[in-house]
Amino acid sequence: MERAIRYSQKRADILAAIQGTDCHPSAEWVxxxxxxxxxxxxxxxxxxxxxFFRQQGLIQSVGVVGGQERFDGTLTPHSHFVCDxxxxxxxxxxxxxxxxxxxxxxxxxxxxVQRHELTFHGLCQSCAQSQSNQSDQNNKEETSA
Amino acid sequence: MERAIRYSQKRADILAAIQGTDCHPSAEWVxxxxxxxxxxxxxxxxxxxxxFFRQQGLIQSVGVVGGQERFDGTLTPHSHFVCDxxxxxxxxxxxxxxxxxxxxxxxxxxxxVQRHELTFHGLCQSCAQSQSNQSDQNNKEETSA
DNA sequence: CTCATTAACAGTAGTAATTCTTATTACTGT
DNA sequence: ACAGTAATAAGAATTACTACTGTTAATGAG
Numbered sequence: 001m002e003r004a005i006r007y008s009q010k011r012a013d014i015l016a017a018i019q020g021t022d023c024h025p026s027a028e029w030v031x032x033x034x035x036x037x038x039x040x041x042x043x044x045x046x047x048x049x050x051x052f053f054r055q056q057g058l059i060q061s062v063g064v065v066g067g068q069e070r071f072d073g074t075l076t077p078h079s080h081f082v083c084d085x086x087x088x089x090x091x092x093x094x095x096x097x098x099x100x101x102x103x104x105x106x107x108x109x110x111x112x113v114q115r116h117e118l119t120f121h122g123l124c125q126s127c128a129q130s131q132s133n134q135s136d137q138n139n140k141e142e143t144s145a
Numbered sequence: 146m147e148r149a150i151r152y153s154q155k156r157a158d159i160l161a162a163i164q165g166t167d168c169h170p171s172a173e174w175v176x177x178x179x180x181x182x183x184x185x186x187x188x189x190x191x192x193x194x195x196x197f198f199r200q201q202g203l204i205q206s207v208g209v210v211g212g213q214e215r216f217d218g219t220l221t222p223h224s225h226f227v228c229d230x231x232x233x234x235x236x237x238x239x240x241x242x243x244x245x246x247x248x249x250x251x252x253x254x255x256x257x258v259q260r261h262e263l264t265f266h267g268l269c270q271s272c273a274q275s276q277s278n279q280s281d282q283n284n285k286e287e288t289s290a
Numbered sequence: 291c292t293c294a295t296t297a298a299c300a301g302t303a304g305t306a307a308t309t310c311t312t313a314t315t316a317c318t319g320t
Numbered sequence: 321a322c323a324g325t326a327a328t329a330a331g332a333a334t335t336a337c338t339a340c341t342g343t344t345a346a347t348g349a350g
Binding site for chain 3: 048
Binding site for chain 1: 209226229235240242246249250251253255257258260261262263264265266268269273
């Protein structure tokens with residue numbers, strides 16, 4: 001009597017695409033990634049399945065970066081780093097606050113906390129480097145002007 | 146010679162609206178709030194000033210909740226709680242990880258971390274209550290059917 | 291004060307991400 | 321094979337936000 005959940009090839013491949021990368025993809029990224037092997041794939045199908053997977057607890061959302069929601073196939077507790085320049089997202093496996101923090105907040109504030117997100121912002125290595133190069137250039141231009 | 150930054154009444158009132166509430170408003174909220182006293186206010190002006198204030202370091206962004214960016218006039222380090230049901234945002238003044246965490250992550254991963262966000266998700270008190278009531282109702286309906 | 295400059299603004303048109311709708315296809319149990 | 325329904329494609333609709341254009345008004349020099 002209960003509704004059967006069907007796992008089509010597309011659905012499976014969408015999930016595999018997220019779980020098989022560490023780049024924390026957006027819906028658009030998954031769509032572009034699978035389009036060659038699934039010419040008839042619709043962007044709406046990707047969105048629908050991402051929501052479906054999140055409901056099922058198979059993936060989690062990292063949050064919105066540059067106006068696009070980013071997803072993560074890794075479920076073990078870990079933090080994220082977002083480069084505010086290029087928008088890349090990195091896992092920080094070793095960094096996570098005390099596991100009882102959700103409980104603590106729930107008790108202290110009378111809430112029903114289910115999860116938390118710890119996200120660091122700044123510049124990734126390559127962006128920090130190119131930015132310092134650029135400021136070097138600017139200094140040169142300023143001094144030469 | 147240098148360009149003067151002008152503080153119009155509207156600009157001041159937009160800032161005051163954010164700093165005078167603890168509801169972590171969206172641009173739309175500020176617009177609706179000020180419309181009665183500023184009939185000729187444009188939503189674009191609100192957006193432009195929110196970006197301006199963030200650049201000036203007068204406010205910060207809490208992140209995107211339900212597709213809308215939410216802002217915070219409190220600058221002291223603190224965490225947030227987001228109700229995934231009604232979208233309300235609460236400050237958690239007592240909750241924040243070690244202040245050296247940014248430095249630790251920077252060194253450990255070779256990044257240039259500038260800040261971090263610790264956000265808890267779950268249900269607020271009223272939503273947790275109404276949700277349990279609703280499930281009670283559902284149970285009644287199921288058993289009576 | 292007068293006038294030139296220009297930041298700030300309103301109004302509007304546009305953009306991009308996401309969601310919704312509808313018709314169709316494909317799977318599942320009988 | 322057939323009925324019922326989950327899954328899908330295509331694209332329209334929605335929504336938050338941004339860019340553009342002409343106007344208003346604050347600033348500062350003469």
